[in-house]
Amino acid sequence: MTQRLDAATQVGASNANKGVSSGARKRRTSWTPAWVPYAQAAPLALVFFLFFVLPLVATFVVSFWNYTEYSIEPAFVLSNYQDVFYGCFSGSSGLCTTFATYLSTLKFVAIVWAVTLFIGFTVAYFLAFHIRTLPMQIALFMVCTIPFWTSNVIRMISWIPLLGRNGLVNETLASIGLVDAPIEWLLYSDFAVALALVHLYTLFMVVPIFNSMMRIDRALIEAAYDAGASGWQTLTNVIIPLVKPGILIGSIFVVTIVTGDYLTIGIMGGQQIASVGKTIQTQINFLQFPIAAANAIVLLAVVLLTIWGMLRLVDIRKEL
Amino acid sequence: MAAGSAYREERRPRSFYALAVFFALFVVFLYGPVVTILTLSFQGPSGGLTFPMNGFSFYWFERLWSGRGTVDIGTAFRRSLMLGLTVMVLTVVVSVLAGLAFRKKFFGATPLFYVAIASLIVPSIVVSLGIALEFRIVDDVFRPFLSSIGLVSRRGNSLGLFTSGLGAHLSWTLPFGLLIMFAVFNRLDKSYEEAARDLGASNFQSFRYVILPMIAPFLIGISLFGFTLSWDEIARSSQAMGSTNTLPLELAALTTTVTTPEIYALGTSVTAVSFTVIFGTLAAFVLLQRRRRMRALAG
Structure with a gap:
């Protein structure tokens, strides 16, 4: 089902565009009264207005408010943003806390993006081009999809008996004599965080890339072979350019999820590794809502800028 | 070329086996950890958070659902x-x-x-x-x-x-x-x-x-x-x-x-x-x- 997501995105966008562009035309092709679509879209619009748009507006407004130890007060101050960027532009050596946190997050984004892209592409390629029958493709695709419908927290804690000090990996390594003392960096470390993120989110790469691959006309690949291309040349010159939109959609998902993540970094990092989401959460726990809001707005801006940059890199409308 | 494509249909290229192994490893990676905690949840009463299994029991489930344990679930x-x-x-x-x-x-x-x-x-x-x-x-x-x-x-x-x-x-x-x-x-x-x-x-x-x-x-x-x-x-x-x-x-x-x-x-x-x-x-x-x-x- 999820493999339709990016197709649906495209359809939705074009449907929506049609809606606006032909709204000017007076000719009605449908017998439905004009108010009906508004009534049908109203519940959806209401939910998003109340629980998405207004909350973002509230966050933006509160980020300019004042706070004391026990209350928040309406105001218009920039002190929250000054606190967020405290020491960042003073020219002193060493990074300020915020930049250091974003840099640490950026490291996870880069690693997880590269690994999920490699695994996701390979798995999708196998499913799309090497499995010959559709029922088999669907079955194997479901095998990849089912973990997506189970709990993330459980999938995280399931690494504990494997990676822990007395875990399966350490026990095995010790019993075959490869290590003398248990390896400490397996759990509650950068490694554990990256591993868990890859484990959780590779599917977000597999689905859109698989979807793009399934839409490639097989005749194009035959033609490439007929023209004398090797398997590798076909891959780099035909297949990869054609699945760029899928890669882009998967990348947007993975990059935005990892940028905003705080749970995986919290649980798998043993609550020791900083992330923007964790900073926000800590500030909320101390009821410092305005500075948490300022941090949230900065995070939102970073995520939106990243997506904008990625969309500039690949013109998705042209590719689809 | 028809013969060529028929050949490709009949015998799997070597890359197929490499990719099949990769896919199998991916599936193990996806499901392996979850299988370990499913197994360990049937740990005996004296068992710990990691292997080995100290017997097989429903002890931890009973503890969880009776509300006697650490959590009211x-x-x-x-x-x-x-x-x-x-x-x-x-x-x-x-x-x-x-x-x-x-x-x-x-x-x-x-x-x-x-x-x-x-x-x-x-x-x-x-x-x-x-x-x-x-x-x-x-x-x-x-x-x-x-x-x-x-x-x-x-x-x-x-x-x-x-x-x-x-x-x-x-x-x-x-x-x-x-x-x-x-x-x-x-x-x-x-x-x-x-x-x-x-x-x-x-x-x-x-x-x-x-x-x-x-x-x-x-x-x-x-x-x-x-x-x-x-x-x-x-x-x-x-x-x-x-x-x-x-x-x-x-x-x-x-x-x-x-x-x-x-x-x-x-x-x-x-x-x-x-x-x-x-x-x-x-x-x-x-x-x-x-x-x-x-x-x-x-x-």
Whole structure:
């Protein structure tokens, strides 16, 4: 089902565009009264207005408010943003806390993006081009999809008996004599965080890339072979350019999820590794809502800028 | 070249085996860890968090469900189940209505679509904080007035499972529901509705007797998304549930405090519900498709 997501995105966008562009035309092709679509879209619009748009507006407004130890007060101050960027532009050596946190997050984004892209592409390629029958493709695709419908927290804690000090990996390594003392960096470390993120989110790469691959006309690949291309040349010159939109959609998902993540970094990092989401959460726990809001707005801006940059890199409308 | 392609059809290229091994390893990577905690949750009473297994027992399950253990799980379990079912029903209804709306032209369709996509992309902690702030502000502004006319109590807040919690979950499940509806309606020829209309069906009749039976299997898919996404949701719930905790929130809190296999027993119980729902849904989907095919053949 999820493999339709990016197709649906495209359809939705074009449907929506049609809606606006032909709204000017007076000719009605449908017998439905004009108010009906508004009534049908109203519940959806209401939910998003109340629980998405207004909350973002509230966050933006509160980020300019004042706070004391026990209350928040309406105001218009920039002190929250000054606190967020405290020491960042003073020219002193060493990074300020915020930049250091974003840099640490950026490291996870880069690693997880590269690994999920490699695994996701390979798995999708196998499913799309090497499995010959559709029922088999669907079955194997479901095998990849089912973990997506189970709990993330459980999938995280399931690494504990494997990676822990007395875990399966350490026990095995010790019993075959490869290590003398248990390896400490397996759990509650950068490694554990990256591993868990890859484990959780590779599917977000597999689905859109698989979807793009399934839409490639097989005749194009035959033609490439007929023209004398090797398997590798076909891959780099035909297949990869054609699945760029899928890669882009998967990348947007993975990059935005990892940028905003705080749970995986919290649980798998043993609550020791900083992330923007964790900073926000800590500030909320101390009821410092305005500075948490300022941090949230900065995070939102970073995520939106990243997506904008990625969309500039690949013109998705042209590719689809 | 026909011979060449036939050759490729008959014998698998060497890359096939390499990729098949890669895929198998990927599946092991996906399922291996979960299998270990499913196994370890049946640890004997004296067993610890890691292998080896000290016997096989249901000890940790009994401890968990009798409430004698460290966690009172029954309440959170019921809460998550109720919320999940509510989110499921609302996701299906709202998505279908919106899907029907997007089949026609209406002013504001493009912005609404982009808002739905944005709701999928914006970090959940930001949305969660926003909902918490919104409800605090609403409380500060409206509660004094509402309590003065005796509608609500003076002290207290509106954050809760079926107010802010429900909204937070819907802001997460509805984009999925909407995208599935787009995919479904994109494949549904408009001439079916026109034919229904030509035969004298009213708008409602054409939906009830023509559209609905055709999209029914996919509604099962949307309910699967609606329930499981809500059942496992944590990031968006974290600030939006008020004083009540859902099951995943309890579970995340336990990761830092519990040091017995009880947490695995809880993990296994939660996964059992997920699997029942997933496989129940897939079975229902297959049955519905098969029944339809039989009917098509019979008719």
